[in-house]
Structure formats: structure tokens, C-alpha cells
């Protein structure tokens with residue numbers, strides 16, 4: 001018997017890398033657990049969770065919006081974990097396109113059949129087929145994952161248009177994928193939590209009204225009490241130490257708000273607390289090492305918001321205000 005069949009899969013390298021560069025921002029796909037051990041369930045978080053969970057249970061998508069570092073992603077992850085479903089995290093970016101979300105052709109598969117059964121007859125038959133790689137959204141929508149689409153407004157409105165029919169008709173259009181079917185039905189458990197920064201932030205597209213109309217938008221704001229709880233539990237600082245750090249970042253934040261600019265967030269306070277704890281730096285206004293750390297972490301905000309021309313001037317502002 002001299003009949004041989006070979007299968008060959010070729011992947012076009014350029015297509016693959018293009019695909020990865022933009023979709024590589026998708027993290028935690030499917031069933032990989034998210035490490036949320038250091039999440040602090042503050043009173044504010046409890047209140048928000050009990051308010052928002054029923055909306056998701058009823059099948060409506062949520063949209064958490066607010067300034068950077070206010071805890072939108074952390075809350076979205078916490079909320080998503082309330083459902084017994086894998087969580088998929090997708091990061092918006094201007095390069096993301098439909099291929100990243102619904103898939104595209106990423107190479108070819110070829111079947112080769114060589115028939116030499118009769119010695120004098122040699123027959124070779126090759127069939128080449130395009131290889132379709134489904135995008136992230138296909139997997140999540142098909143299997144009923146909870147999708148967190150972080151900073152979705154950093155992707156273009158054209159890309160986000162896909163969500164219009166997902167959220168309204170429960171179907172995922174498969175245009176451009178050369179599939180037999182033109183759409184796919186979305187799993188009944190598929191839930192979406194969007195997060196975004198307000199439109200005045202750099203690198204953010206205006207969101208189409210039609211999409212906003214389909215979302216339940218909740219504004220998340222800075223909350224001093226919650227920040228204090230997080231600093232204490234996450235970094236292990238004392239209440240008075242947390243208060244001092246928050247007083248300092250708060251002063252700079254207020255100076256920024258006065259100038260209509262975005263000031264330091266909880267991230268800056270977490271950095272100060274973590275560095276001081278790990279380096280055994282006493283958190284006290286009299287300790288020069290501590291104020292040095294604060295100045296280093298807050299210097300970019302100081303220069304931007306206090307309209308001081310150089311770092312020295314900004315530091316003088318700091319000495320005067322933080323005393």
C-alpha cells in the first residue's frame with residue numbers, strides 16, 4: 001500500500017506577530033485565577049458590590065468610570081469574582097481591532113494526498129485551507145465568561161461597535177472572518193464590566209452614545225475613608241501614619257484640582273506607604289527620609305499642579321504647604 005497522506009500547518013509569521021502585538025494586551029484569559037489576596041473589602045466596596053451585583057445578575061453590563069487610580073479595575077475584578085465563572089481581562093488600546101476580538105486568518109493548513117498504488121500511476125493532490133484563529137471575545141462570549149473590558153474607551157469606537165449587537169441582541173457578528181455563519185449566539189451567562197477614564201484624559205476616544213445607552217454607568221470617586229482602610233490593611237501602616245500620608249497626597253491633589261488637573265491617586269499613597277514599610281523609614285513629618293520619599297513620588301504632580309518651573313521651586317512649595 002503506497003498511499004500516504006500528510007498534514008501541514010503553516011502560519012504566516014507577519015500575521016501572527018501583528019495579531020499578538022495588539023491582542024497581547026489581553027490578560028488573564030479564561031480560567032487562570034486572579035490573585036486578589038491583597039484586595040481590601042472596604043465599606044465603600046461592600047456598598048458598591050451590593051448595589052451593582054443585581055444589575056449584572058439581571059443581564060445588564062456595567063460601566064465604572066472615574067479618575068485614574070480610584071480603584072475601578074480592583075472593584076471590577078472583585079465584582080466579577082462574585083460569579084462562579086472564569087474572568088477574562090481585556091485592555092483597551094488604539095491598535096485593537098476586530099481581528100483581535102473576533103479572530104482572523106493566521107496561516108494555512110494543507111492536506112497532501114500521494115497515491116502511488118498502481119506503480120505506473122503517480123497521483124498527488126494538495127488542498128490548502130485558510131486557518132482561522134478565533135479572537136478573545138469569541139471564547140468569552142461562547143463560554144459565558146465574565147469579561148472585564150478595562151479602559152475600553154482607549155480602543156476606537158469602530159472596534160467597540162461590536163459590543164452594540166452583543167449587548168442588545170445577544171449576538172456576536174463574525175464579519176470579515178470568512179466563517180460559514182455570519183454571527184454567533186452569545187452565552188446567557190456572558191457578563192461585561194467596562195471601565196474608563198473620563199473623556200478629558202489623554203488617549204481616550206469619545207464613546208458613542210449608542211454604546212453608553214446600553215450600559216449602566218457608575219461613577220467611582222476618591223474616597224478618603226476607603227483609602228485609609230486600604231493603606232492600613234494592604235501596607236500594614238498605623239492609622240496615624242495612613243492619615244499623614246493621605247494628608248500629604250491630599251494637599252497635592254487639592255492643588256491639582258484647583259488648577260483643573262489630575263492629581264496623585266491612591267497609587268501614590270500606596271507607593272509611599274509600601275516603600276516606608278519595606279525600608280524601615282519612620283512615617284513622620286519630622287523624618288527627612290520620609291519627606292524625601294514623598295517629594296520623589298509626588299514631584300511630577302508638584303511641578304504640573306503648582307506651576308513651579310523647576311523641581312527646586314516645587315520642593316519649596318512642598319516644604320511650605322506640608323508643615
Ligand SMILES: Nc1ncnc2c1ncn2[C@@H]1O[C@H](COP(=O)(O)OP(=O)(O)OP(=O)(O)O)[C@@H](O)[C@H]1O
Pocket residue numbers: 038039040041042045066067068069070071072073074075151195196197230234266267270
Ligand atoms: N479595595 C482595594 N484593595 C486593595 N488595593 C486596592 C483597592 N482599590 C484599589 N487598590 C489598589 O490601588 C491601585 C489603583 O487601583 P486600580 O488600578 O483599580 O485603579 P483604576 O481606577 O482602575 O486606575 P486606572 O484608571 O489608572 O486604570 C492599584 O494598585 C490597586 O491594587
